[in-house]
Amino acid sequence: MPATVTLSPDNFAQALADSGLRNTPQREVIYSILLKKRDHPTADEVYARVKAELPTISLATVYNCLEALVNCNLVRAVNFEREPTRYCPNLHPHAHFHDETAGSTHDIDLPPGLLEQVRAILPPGYDASSIEISFRGRTAPEAATR
C-alpha cells in the first residue's frame, strides 16, 4: 500500500506560501477532507463534505481552493474521459484505475523504473512535463474494498 505522507499544519501553510498563497480555514478544511477519505471525490462531493464543517462555504470557493491546492502541488487533479474532475492528495507518482461499474477510483502504485521506461518511448524533441497512466474497467467485489 502507498505510504501516506501527512503534512504538518506548518508544512501545509509553507507549501501554500511557497506558491505565494495564503493559508485560509477553507483551504485547510478542504485539504483535510481530501486526506480523510481518499476516494478521489469530485468538487461537488468535496462541497457536500465540507459543508458539515463550514456550512456557509460556496461552491466557487471549493473550486478556488482545489485549484490553489493543485497549483501548489499538494493535490492532483484526476480526469477520466469527460467526467467531473476528481481530486487526489496522494503525492507519490501513481496511476489511476476507474471502475465504471462502481464509479470508484483507485490509486495504483507504480513499480520503480516504470515511469522512466514510459518516458523513454518519447522520440527526440518531445519533452513531457507530465505523464498519466490510467485504466478503466471493473474490480472484483473483494478487490474493491481492499
Place this chain on the structure above:
Amino acid sequence: MPATVTLSPDNFAQALADSGLRNTPQREVIYSILLKKRDHPTADEVYARVKAELPTISLATVYNCLEALVNCNLVRAVNFEREPTRYCPNLHPHAHFHDETAGSTHDIDLPPGLLEQVRAILPPGYDASSIEISFRGRTAPEAATR
C-alpha cells in the same frame, strides 16, 4: 512511423454493420476527414472541415457520427484534462502527447510489450478494459513537424 491502415469503403460499411449501424454519407465523409488530416481534431474542427463537403450538416450530426465511429471501434476518443474531446483514426495501440504550447496532439508508438508491462502493475481483481498513456509537455520546433 505508424503504419497507416486504410479501410476500404466496403470494410467501413461492414464495421458499421457489425455494430448494427447503417452507413451514411455523413459518417463516410467524417471518417474520411479524420483519415485525411490525422491531427486529432475536436468535434468543432471536424464540423468546420466537413462543411466544405456537406454544407448543410449540423453539429449534432457531427457529434452523432463521431460517437457512432467510436462505438464501432473505427475511431478513438482522446481526452486531455477537460479540453474538448479529440478524435483519432489510428487503430494501433498508441499513446498521446499533447503539446500545450502548440495545442497539437501527436501519436506515440508503443514498443512491443509495454502495454502488457503496464497492465501487469494492476493488483489481483482489477480487470482493465482500456489503458491510456498520455503525456503533456512541449515539442522542439523541428520535432513538431516530423
Place this chain on the structure above:
DNA sequence: GTGATAATTAGAACTATTCCAAGAAAAGGG
C-alpha cells in the same frame, strides 16, 4: 410501395466549470 426502423437536423437543455463584482479578511508599514 408500405410500414417500421434508423439517422439527421435545429434548437433547447444540461452540467461542470469559470467569471464577475462586491464584501470580508489578512498583511505590512508607519
Place this chain on the structure above:
DNA sequence: CCCTTTTCTTGGAATAGTTCTAATTATCAC
C-alpha cells in the same frame, strides 16, 4: 494600532462542450 494594499470568499451570472428532444428525412424488409 490605523491605513493601504493585496488576497480571498461569496453568490450569482456566464460560458462551453456536449447531449437531448421532437420533427423531418432516409433507408430497410417485406
